[in-house]
Amino acid sequence: MSAQPVRFTDVAEKAGIGIRLTNGGTDAKKYIFESTGSGVALIDFDRDGYPDIFLVNGSRIGAIASGAEPTNHLFHNNGDGTFADVTAKSGLASSGWGQGVCVGDFDNDGFDDLFVTYYGRQNILYRNNGDGTFSDVTGKTGLNELRRNYSTGCAFVDYDRDGVLDLFVASYVDITNSSAGLPGSAPNCVYKGVAVFCGPRGLPAAQSHLYRNLGDGKFMDVSDSAGITKAAKCYGLGVLTADFENRGWPDIYEACDTTPSLLFRNNGNGTFTERGVQAGVAYDEDGREQAGMGVSAADYDGDGWLDIFKTNFEDDVPDLYRNERGGNFSFRTFDARLGFYLKYLCWGGGFLDYDNDGWPDIFIANGHVYPELESHHHAESPYRQRNLLFHNSGNGQFEDVTSTAGTGFEVRRSARGAAFGDLHNDGKIDIVVNNQNDPPTLLHNESESRNHWISIRTVGTKSNRDGIGARVAVVAMGRRQIQEVRSGGSYLSQNDLRLHFGTGSAARIDEIEVGWPSGATDTVKDIPADQSVTIEEQRGLVNQHQSAEANYRISYTR
DSSP, X not given: OOOOOOOEEEOHHHHTOOOOOXXXXXXXXXXXXXXXXXXXXXXXXXOSSSOEEEEOOOOOSSOOOTTOOOBOEEEEEOSSSOEEEOHHHHTOOOBSEEEEEEEEOTTOSSSOEEEEEEEXXXXXXXXEOSSSOEEEOTTTTTGGGOOOSXXXXXXXXXXXXXXXXXXEEEEOBOOOGGGSOOTTSSGGGEETTEEOOOOSTTSOBOOOEEEEXXXXXXXXXXXXXXXXXXXXXXXXXXXXXXXXXXXXXXXEEEEEBSSOOEEEEEOSSSOEEEOHHHHTOSSOTTSOOOBOOOEEEEOTTSSSSOEEEEOOOXXXXXXXXXXXXXXXXXXXXXXXXXXXXXXXXXXXXXXXXXXXXXSOEEEEEEOOSOTHHHHTTOTTSOSSEEOEEEEEOSSSXXXXXXXXXXXXXXXXXXXEEEEEEOTTSSSOOEEEEEETTSOOEEEEEOOOOOOEEEEEEEEOSSSOTTOTTOEEEEEETTEEXXXXXXXXXXXXXXXXXXXXXXXXXXXXXXXXXXXXXXXXXXXXXXXXXXXXEEEETTTEEEEEEEOGGGTOOOOSOO
């Protein structure tokens, strides 16, 4: 299947989110926590039907004047292609070395909450008060024990299927400024002959954690009893939850930097067994450790089983692991024609259907960690890099369409977190990228595809309110596609919780089937495409919205 014309334009400044983010030094970085960057979340915090944007921010070394500290930012979607900064009145203006973010309605009150991870300070759980404001409830919920030195990726997941969302938090290295070492002070602090920050090799790895939601507003650390701490510690970054064996139980995959990545298989009894090596997703095809960053899951070949995509460091290839069923995966990067991009250092991104043809494509956000290389004449390792876009040909292979994907892909930044969602409710997936010491990138999808689509929001009743973990199947013109509602993923980021399916030339949906975490199933039959729908557990279809494109066309020329 050949790629249709595609056009993405960076409209961050015109849309009102052109703030400059902060992440350590611009010309050199003294410590590793200046390099890992931050994530971005799409969250409809006020339930008006339009995804809003939450940008995690970092900090910088040295004294910062009181009141001038970089903070996280929340931008409200005005519904006309622009956003308003509502950070101050929302209560989300916290500062520090912000890392990751994930979204989930942990108290099932109908409003999505935020969990934000940090280096060097307490992680924060923000409860959505339902009135446009958030409250820090970290201490009240028992998560104040999360005084981890360097937390990164996170995901809400109902691992025991009791109807409330639990929380998995990845951790990176266990250091303080005084214990990290200075650039050039050890062999692991030199790269291509240049003195750079130390790590992660040579530094102690930190322990990732699983917290069980007790259903009374509190969480309990069950990392030991659930089997998480039985696995070897790794330099954890991206977190991905998915039912990889089609058993109805969510597993947890953790992308690890220079250590074997971990796959925690859900045993269905409150415990997990780590089997990344046995499953074939710990290493590359030659059995080598990689610098795992971002992670994503989709059924890229349409066989009904979720596959894994993982990004890695430069001089390496991304990993495409095909699900071979029975808990086993095969390395398919080269078969899929994704192995020709060694010069890029890859972070956030993953699967999205940007042209609505019904086949998941791939986006990768790129940027280096060592700005010092440029001043030492390493032109092959630029700090600011362009992002990449690959079209799924529908035959197990991907085509690089970056050079023809519009001016948005000419932008060069040192990118980190990336999130996908239909920001304009026009049936086209947009992309938001968090960049180091630069404004974010908002890639507006201006492609003029004639393909159709359906957007699905799930509302649990017996299951958790967001329906996180629900398996959704869409059948159109006899072809079946699957996705799962998911918290976390990409690189330290959060996609829109609504599921977006392209249906190609099919203008009607034959069937939508939702398999809920509770075990219940709802089926909706014969509805028009090109709309957003809400499916509620045990009630079925409860809401339908026509595409916003039928009402207006967004223009950034004004």
